[in-house]
Amino acid sequence: MTGLSNMTERKNLWPWLLLTPLAVFLVVFFVVPLIDVAVMSFTEPRLTFANYERALTGTLYQKVFINTFLTAGFVTLCCLLVGYPLAYLMSVSSQRTAMLILLLVTMSFWTSFLVRTYAWMVLLGTNGPLVWLFQAVGITNPPQLLFTRFSSTLAMVHILAPYMIMNIYSVMRKIDPVLVRSAESLGARGGSLLRHVYLPLTAPGIANGCVLVFVICLGFYVTPVLLGSPREQMIAGLIGTQLDEFLAFGMGSALAMVLLVFTMVILTIYHRHFGLDKLWG
Amino acid sequence: MPKFTLDPASLMTPSRRTFLKATGLAAASTLAAPYVARAEDNVLYINTWGGPWDEAARAHLFDPFTAETGIKIQTLSPVSFAKLAQQVHTGTYEFDITTLGGGELVRANEAGIIEDLEAPYEGGLFENGVASHAFATVMAWRTDKIKEGPKTWAEFWDVERFPGGRSLQRYAARVLPIALLADGVEVKDLYPLDLDRAFESLDRIKDHVRVWWTAGAQSTQILRDGEVDLIGIWHGRYFEAEKAGAPVAMTWNQGEIDRAYWVVAKDTPNAENAKKFIAFATSAKPLAEFVMQADYGALNPASNEFIPADAAARMPTAPANYSQTFEQDMANFGGDPAEASERFEEWLAS
Amino acid sequence: MTRFMKWLGVVVVIFIAAPLVIVVPMSFSTARSLQFPPPGYGLGYYQAYFSDPSWLIPTWNSIIIATATTVLTMLLVVPATFALVRHQFRGRSIADLMMLMPLAVPSIVMAVGYYSYFGAMGIVHTHIGVVLAHTALAVPIAFLVLSANLKGFDRTLERAAMSLGASPTKTFIHVTLPILRPGLIISALFAFIHSFDETVVSIFISGRNAETLPRKMFDSIRQEADPVIAVISTLLFALVLLGLVGPRLVAALRNRRPRVQAA
Structure with a gap:
């Protein structure tokens, strides 16, 4: 009896021993830097709440936060509109076609953000293929595409769409074709098939994809900075400017904390309903 | 604050x-x-x-x-x-x-x-x-879009006479004096800068500035590749675009010396x-x-x-x-340059 | 409706493929800058990339940093994953959740933290600093991959080995590790790629001695849109293609071999 309980005691030490190195590492090199951001937001340049007051009430910052949310929402919507038909196409195509499309999406997914951002710069530039195409069909005065809200939004949709597609496809391919056929035989066509069969069955994938895309987009730095204009800055770009141009660590940290809180609120709600480990799984 | x-x-x-x-x-x-x-x-x-x-x-x-x-x-x-x-x-x-x-x-x-x-x-x-x-910040333009270029910053601001996308440096201390010249201020009355007036002047050009360049190489690239038609650019960077064979021209007039x-x-x-x-x-x-x-x-x-x-x-x-040029007068700027650049960033984002 | 959805799907395929395809011809261009169609084709920019230290050093830095990150990440994550998947203990679900946090915090927030914190420690702009940061950020990904593998692990094989008299250590080395090997490799590969691709934190903390390739690319795109980036993009793209298609190709060839011999 005592022997057995001793064994369980010993057994219970093991996981802690195995976990300790990683736990210590994450505390020192993840948690502490994060706390540093929180501390700086109250102490730089002096002990103050002013950074937050300014971050939440200053017209510039409010504007950038609102713009960030609207952009993230819009990009998420676009990703859904782009991703759903593609996932559908994959689920109804032959296995070979589905594989090829999946390969394409995975390839896009694994190609660096920077490469894809640069590719859009090439595509949309004044001497780029799109303008060339415009001119070929007789449009001599094509609109400015690069360095606008359009270019950065388009590139973000392209970069984030694979997250959406993979999430939706993973649930859609599990839909039983028999179910679809029987729904059709009962008279479900077009819109009603989509509404009553596909949407309910793919809802978890949609939720996953939307949360993931929205959250990544909220903190997006690279693409808006490279392809957007200062008028449509997003919050991450503004944080970068605070550090690089103004050395305002306090203000940068306060903005970072606000961004962090927004992100955490969304993820907590998601966690309550689905479990956070499902999000990236 | x-x-x-x-x-x-x-x-x-x-x-x-x-x-x-x-x-x-x-x-x-x-x-x-x-x-x-x-x-x-x-x-x-x-x-x-x-x-x-x-x-x-x-x-x-x-x-x-x-x-x-x-x-x-x-x-x-x-x-x-x-x-x-x-x-x-x-x-x-x-x-x-x-x-x-x-x-x-x-x-x-x-x-x-x-x-x-x-x-x-x-x-x-x-x-x-x-x-x-x-070195000087001068105005330059694409000769394939604009035959006769602007002579003054006021003309650079004139979007009716010189239609096309513009670019300026994302740098308050250089852009604000230019904005005042564009609004008709004489060089001798430039410093200390009237910041409010400078920003009002910038408001008029804002919609036409397609790129606020942040690095010299970028300014050459967008002029050379025709991403913009008129630009306020460092003269050395202008010559680089010219050497690359781009159809461009510049004027020293109202160039801003640093x-x-x-x-x-x-x-x-x-x-x-x-x-x-x-x-x-x-x-x-x-x-x-x-x-x-x-x-x-x-x-x-x-x-x-x-x-x-x-x-x-x-x-x-x-x-x-x-x-033909004028010199920066940082000692007599007309306010804290750091504050001016903060205001400039806010203005850019609005 | 279904036909409409299909056509929409085709349009989306083009939308996804176009940017991936376009950089390839651009990399062989002879134009000084972005120009389409290219005025001529050549290998000039490939030569420029492979002979310019300002591109090669960051490439090399990235390889070193990603390798070190992978090793460190695996050393930390493998034991921790075993603990979290195989043992029941109080606080496990919280520990599980904590492992995912680095993935949940936006990169720019961590960039602010590392910039100031490593600055105070005096390790900004060093390989060590970048490796430490990248490891913290790679932990969740390596963990997710490995724990999925470990959860699907059939423990009867281990029990069989033990019942046949193998010691726990022997069982681990001869049974557990070989079966887990694909999972370990993929998990390590993900950690490597995560570090190799990481841009935002690197932009702020990898300075003169440890400049990574993504930082160099970011600066170059921002400053001059140097066509050499098209070369790097093509090379990276080729690597991804190789990584995705390669294994399948090998598998296909293996399956075919007997038939080839028969013929």
């Missing part, structure tokens, strides 16, 4: 230092110590403007200096005042030497983030920076070598050759005897050009 402060003393308040120490980082820092900036006898790191500036400096300043002293030179760009302040306070040096414009020089010296220097030539020292060369000063980051372990380099880089002949290749104007008068007349004609300091 807190500001976007550039006062480096505020970078690390005591409370934060205590906080970091309290987290037990002392040990980790010791572990990392061998990797932290140490004096590298044979390498100097110089913060440069990149592009043609870099090439000219490499050919006439860096390589000859290495040949003479055995000290290698590595560069990184673009020039960043913020980085200079940051590295002095963290003690981790990305570069030992940089060049600053007059306004930034005054601020850097006040903040004590640059080494005390001595004048390598008479009259060469200003606020612990050694005067090297002059002076560039060499400075050494405070307390860098390479300070001695850095000073040696600056003395070399501002001596008559190397400076002359450098400015000839990059089309800058030499600020060491002794350099002029090495510069032939045809090369001088492309420099902003040539009398015929200089008479």
Whole structure:
């Protein structure tokens, strides 16, 4: 009896021993830097709440936060509109076609953000293929595409769409074709098939994809900075400017904390309903 | 009300230092110590403007200096005042030497983030920076879109007469005086700047500025590739686009002159070598050759005897050009430049 | 409706493929800048990339940093994953959740933290600093991959080995590790790629001595849109293609071999 309980005691030490190195590492090199951001937001340049007051009430910052949310929402919507038909196409195509499309999406997914951002710069530039195409069909005065809200939004949709597609496809391919056929035989066509069969069955994938895309987009730095204009800055770009141009660590940290809180609120709600480990799984 | 402060003393308040120490980082820092900036006898790191500036400096300043002293030179760009302040306070040096414009020089010296220097030539020292060369922000345009270009900033602002996308530098201290000239202010009445009026003037051009460029190379690229039709650009960068065969033209008229000063980051372990380099880089002949290749104007008068007349004609300091231009007056700016640039950023985002 | 959805799907395929395809011809261009169609084709920019230290050094830095990150990440994550998947203990679900946090915090927030924190420690702009940061950020990904593998692990094989008299250590080395090997490799590969691709934190903390390839690319795109980026993009793209298609190709060839021999 005592022997057995001793064994369980010993057994219970093991996981802690195995976990300790990683736990210590994450505390020192993840948690502490994060706390540093929180501390700086109250102490730089002096002990103050002013950074937050300014971050939440200053017209510039409010504007950038609102713009960030609207952009993230819009990009998420676009990703859904782009991703759903593609996932559908994959689920109804032959296995070979589905594989090829999946390969394409995975390839896009694994190609660096920077490469894809640069590719859009090439595509949309004044001497780029799109303008060339415009001119070929007789449009001599094509609109400015690069360095606008359009270019950065388009590139973000392209970069984030694979997250959406993979999430939706993973649930859609599990839909039983028999179910679809029987729904059709009962008279479900077009819109009603989509509404009553596909949407309910793919809802978890949609939720996953939307949360993931929205959250990544909220903190997006690279693409808006490279392809957007200062008028449509997003919050991450503004944080970068605070550090690089103004050395305002306090203000940068306060903005970072606000961004962090927004992100955490969304993820907590998601966690309550689905479990956070499902999000990236 | 807190500001976007550039006062480096505020970078690390005591409370934060205590906080970091309290987290037990002392040990980790010791572990990392061998990797932290140490004096590298044979390498100097110089913060440069990149592009043609870099090439000219490499050919006439860096390589000859290495040949003479055995000290290698590595560069990184673009020039960043913020980085200079940051590295002095963290003690981790990305570069030992940089060049600053007059306004930034005054601020850097006040903040004590640059080494005390001595004048390598008479009259060469200003606020612990050694005067090297002059450059100008001029207006330039695409001749395939605009036959007869603008002569003044007021005309540059005239979108009816000169339709097309524009670009200006994302840099308040250079753009605000230009905005005032565009609004009809005379050069002699420019400083101290009337900031409100400058921003009102900028409001009128805002919708037509497609790119606010942040790095010299970028300004060349967008002019050369025709991403914009008119641009306020450094003259050296303009010549680069011209040399690349782009259909472009410029005017010296109302060009805005800046002076560039060499400075050494405070307390860098390479300070001695850095000073040696600056003395070399501002001596008559190397400076002359450098400015000839990059089309800058030499600020060491002794350099002029090495510069032939045809090369001088492309420099902003040539009398015929200089008479058309105006100089920055940072000492008489009309307010805190840091506040002005904060307001400028807010204006950009709105 | 279904036909409409299909066509929409085709349009989306083009939308996804176009940017991936376009950089390839651009990399062989002879134009000084972005120009389409290219005025001529050549290998000039490939030569420029492979001979310019300002591109090669960051490439090399990235390889070193990603390798070190992978090793460190695996050393930390493998034991921790075993603890979290195989042992029941109080606080396990919280520990599970904590492992995912680095993935949940936006990169720019961590960039602010590392910039200031490593600055105070004096390890910004060093390989060590970047490796430490990248490891913290790679932990969740390596963990997710490995724990999925470990959860699907059939423990009867281990029990069989033990019942046949193998010691726990022997069982681990001869049974557990070989079966887990694909999972370990993929998990390590993900950690490597995560570090190799990481941009935002690198932009702020990888300075003169440890400049990574993504930082160099970011600066270059921002400053001059140097066509050499098209070369790097093509090379990276080729690597991804190789990584995705390669294994399948090998598998296909293996399956075919007997038939080839028969013929």
